[in-house]
Structure formats: C-alpha cells, structure tokens
Amino acid sequence: MSEPRRATNPYQARDELRGLLLVTAVAAVPDQHPVVAVDAGPIGAGALSDGAARSLVSRIRVEIGDLADGDPEHRIAAVRRHLVAEGWSVVRSATGGDTLELVAVRAGYTIAVSRHRAERRLVLTGETPPLPA
Secondary structure: OOOOOOOOOOHHHHHHHHHHHHHHHHHHHHOOOOOEEEEEEEEEEHHHOOOOEEEEEEEEEEEOOOOOOOOOOOOHHHHHHHHHOOOOEEEEEEOOOOOEEEEEEEOOOOEEEEEEEOOOOEEEEOOOOOOOO
C-alpha cells in the first residue's frame, strides 16, 4: 500500500495528490489515458470567508474516458477496490440515479469520483490537506 508522503509544503502535497488521482484513474480504466483538467493551487483556504489565507490547499480534477460498453457501476466498483486496497476510507457512495459517486479520505486528502450514466468518462476530483502558508 502506498501511503501519501507527509508533505512538508503545499507544493509537495499538490504533486502527491496529482499522482494519486492519475494512478486511481488508470486503476479504474486501464485502457485509457487520464487528463488533468484542472490544477488549482496551492490556493488560500478560508481566504474567501475572512480575507486571510493561513493555510493552503490544492484542488485537482482528472478525467479519463470510459469507452467500454456495459454497466458504469463497474468503473466505480473498480475505483472502490483500488482505494480500499490502498488504505482509503470510503465515506460516501451513491450508485442510484443518473450519477454514480464515491468519496474517500486518507491522511487529510480527499478524493471524489463521479460517473454520469449518460457520459463516457470518470471525473476524479481531489483536495490536499491544508498546510501552513
């Protein structure tokens, strides 16, 4: 199991999160290549509410195509198996309706995965733990 490194600064945490998201995407859809769609950070946590950023977080979104026919729940199940095997705690999972979702946490990192039934892609969004600015 690959535990996230103890990031000593927000930039290391961002790099760690990016790697975690890319590996998770490939674990779910091994025959496709993930793309980093958004890489925001490090940015101030709480800066919008009080105007001061005492800590920094990064938010990254990775997308990966899912061209295979079949049940989209299979991909969410693959993500779940991968994350649980890597020591993540799944704190939310919803498979009903048009959107399938899963949220997992570990060592202050959060990963959310969604798959809309009408689309052929997985969207993985992650956030780093807040670190001192």
